[in-house]
Amino acid sequence: MTPQVIYISNWQLAFGLLFILAAGIMSMLHSLRLERDLFIGTIRTFVQLFALGYLLNIIFALDRVWWVLVLFLCMIFFAAWTIRGRVKEKQIAFFFPIFVSMLLSYFLVSYLVTAVLVGAKPWWQPQYFIPLSGMVIGNSMNAIAVSLERLMGELKKQRHEIEMMLCLGADYREASHHMVQSAVRAGMIPSINSMMAVGLVFIPGMMTGQILAGADPLLAIRYQIVVMVMMVGSTAIGSFMVVYLVRKRCFGPAYQLLLRPKNKRYASS
Amino acid sequence: MECWNIGTKFTQYFSDPLFHHSNCKGNELGSNTVGKQPDHIIHFENVSFAYPGDKVLFRKLSLGITPGTFYHVKGPSGSGKSTLLRLIIRLEEPTQGRILFNGAPLADTYPPHLRRAILYLPQTPVAIDGSVREYLLLPFTFKANQDLQKPDDSQLMERLKAFLLNDIHLNDHAQTLSVGQLQRLCFIRGMLLSPAVLLLDEPTSSLDKQSAAIVIDHIEKLCKTSSLAILMVSHEEVLPGSLKFRSLMVADSKVSEIFGIQEIT
Numbered sequence: 001m002t003p004q005v006i007y008i009s010n011w012q013l014a015f016g017l018l019f020i021l022a023a024g025i026m027s028m029l030h031s032l033r034l035e036r037d038l039f040i041g042t043i044r045t046f047v048q049l050f051a052l053g054y055l056l057n058i059i060f061a062l063d064r065v066w067w068v069l070v071l072f073l074c075m076i077f078f079a080a081w082t083i084r085g086r087v088k089e090k091q092i093a094f095f096f097p098i099f100v101s102m103l104l105s106y107f108l109v110s111y112l113v114t115a116v117l118v119g120a121k122p123w124w125q126p127q128y129f130i131p132l133s134g135m136v137i138g139n140s141m142n143a144i145a146v147s148l149e150r151l152m153g154e155l156k157k158q159r160h161e162i163e164m165m166l167c168l169g170a171d172y173r174e175a176s177h178h179m180v181q182s183a184v185r186a187g188m189i190p191s192i193n194s195m196m197a198v199g200l201v202f203i204p205g206m207m208t209g210q211i212l213a214g215a216d217p218l219l220a221i222r223y224q225i226v227v228m229v230m231m232v233g234s235t236a237i238g239s240f241m242v243v244y245l246v247r248k249r250c251f252g253p254a255y256q257l258l259l260r261p262k263n264k265r266y267a268s269s
Numbered sequence: 270m271e272c273w274n275i276g277t278k279f280t281q282y283f284s285d286p287l288f289h290h291s292n293c294k295g296n297e298l299g300s301n302t303v304g305k306q307p308d309h310i311i312h313f314e315n316v317s318f319a320y321p322g323d324k325v326l327f328r329k330l331s332l333g334i335t336p337g338t339f340y341h342v343k344g345p346s347g348s349g350k351s352t353l354l355r356l357i358i359r360l361e362e363p364t365q366g367r368i369l370f371n372g373a374p375l376a377d378t379y380p381p382h383l384r385r386a387i388l389y390l391p392q393t394p395v396a397i398d399g400s401v402r403e404y405l406l407l408p409f410t411f412k413a414n415q416d417l418q419k420p421d422d423s424q425l426m427e428r429l430k431a432f433l434l435n436d437i438h439l440n441d442h443a444q445t446l447s448v449g450q451l452q453r454l455c456f457i458r459g460m461l462l463s464p465a466v467l468l469l470d471e472p473t474s475s476l477d478k479q480s481a482a483i484v485i486d487h488i489e490k491l492c493k494t495s496s497l498a499i500l501m502v503s504h505e506e507v508l509p510g511s512l513k514f515r516s517l518m519v520a521d522s523k524v525s526e527i528f529g530i531q532e533i534t
Contacts, residue, residue: 160391160393160395161395161397163360163391164391164394164395165407165411166360166380166381166384167358167360167384167388167389167390167391168384168385168407168408168411168414168458168459168462169381169382169384169385169408169411169413169414169462170381170411170413171380171381171411171412171413174410174411174412252362253376254359254360254362254375254376254380254383255380255381256359256360256361256362257360260320260321
């Protein structure tokens with residue numbers, strides 16, 4: 001960003017591979033069998049980041065709102081796809097609800113942050129909108145995956161309690177109230193915890209980057225504060241929406257629970 | 270000629286004068302009863318059911334349940350006894366065919382209202398984090414039950430006494446109770462909703478002999494004094510002594526009345 005940042009040459013990058021080599025040798029000596037993953041991981045890191053760098057360069061040069069939004073859409077799509085792969089429960093189709101709720105909630109948060117909090121003009125200015133929205137997506141993606149996993153797990157585990165409530169005249173919302181609470185809480189706790197630990201236990205990546213780029217640490221922390229509140233906001237809205245939409249799909253028209261235990265059969269008799 | 274216990278209150282559900290007559294005929298369970306049967310509070314019409322990716326549990330099942338009658342549902346493990354009950358309250362949906370309640374398809378009734386009219390007591394009682402009072406009044410916290418009159422403490426105490434639960438206080442924590450006590454509480458709680466049909470899934474499986482006798486006694490009394498239709502799944506021969514009951518055998522994808530004349534295929 002600023003000219004005083006020291007350039008890293010290709011040779012210097014290649015030198016960095018020595019760390020990977022060291023890890024590989026360790027893995028071989030102790031037969032950790034991580035060599036293959038290390039190799040693939042290294043290649044992917046290089047390829048994905050170089051591709052991203054070039055892509056960002058192009059988008060910065062184009063400086064058009066549509067291209068920024070297309071990139072935003074792609075990021076959300078891949079995030080939703082990643083969550084789909086991470087959540088093991090496959091009885092309920094939840095890709096679409098995740099995609100929709102991530103799109104709505106993250107756009108709202110990213111827009112508010114760039115347009116109002118940071119005050120970038122125009123709001124979609126790639127230099128601000130892309131890294132900030134990327135951080136929102138990357139972090140709350142984990143929150144949503146955790147919430148979903150918890151929701152499905154609780155609905156299956158508490159099947160007896162849910163059915164007891166249903167049998168006494170509860171609708172599906174009343175019967176699954178506790179599980180929703182627990183799922184949203186599980187998703188939000190990490191981002192709240194990181195508000196507690198930030199600056200004491202770790203220096204956040206974005207702040208590090210800005211300081212490296214020569215920014216005043218007092219400006220860097222202002223950006224970091226924006227990022228922290230943005231994270232809490234986006235995990236809260238995102239987890240809520242996803243949990244509500246997916247819960248609805250877990251129940252049938254008679255409010256019966258559609259998620260079944262592993263052995264498919266409900267009861268032994 | 271056999272005549273089952275015809276309750277005095279059933280006319281609130283059925284005003285058809287034919288009901289008395291056909292109810293006393295006995296075995297009207299069978300394929301000759303296809304079509305709407307006003308004397309059946311629950312009627313299965315060619316119902317087939319299988320759990321996803323599993324074998325067929327019921328094949329073209331037709332079955333009528335008469336008010337004021339006690340049915341003992343038996344059969345080998347895994348034959349679908351619980352599933353038969355779960356189908357009636359739509360915790361499972363038939364893959365084919367339909368089930369009628371009071372002559373209308375189950376789907377015509379708002380599910381929470383259906384489930385309070387047809388009360389299902391599952392095998393294992395679930396404790397909640399709260400007092401005995403909260404446990405008993407749980408149904409009255411649901412939106413769909415706001416039209417019901419909430420019983421007061423003295424009414425609740427009276428019911429506890431009837432089930433020999435005198436030593437339990439309404440302020441006790443529900444999770445400190447034994448399974449047997451909980452099971453009786455579930456029974457009491459369910460009856461607060463004044464259901465028309467009672468589906469019991471091994472209600473005495475976790476009870477000692479004495480508590481089981483109390484529950485069975487109570488069921489017996491209920492059956493004699495009301496128009497309740499009761500379906501009870503049980504393995505053991507814990508059955509009402511002074512009550513005529515009908516036995517349904519669930520096996521090989523069908524339900525048949527044991528001493529019945531017709532068998533349903």
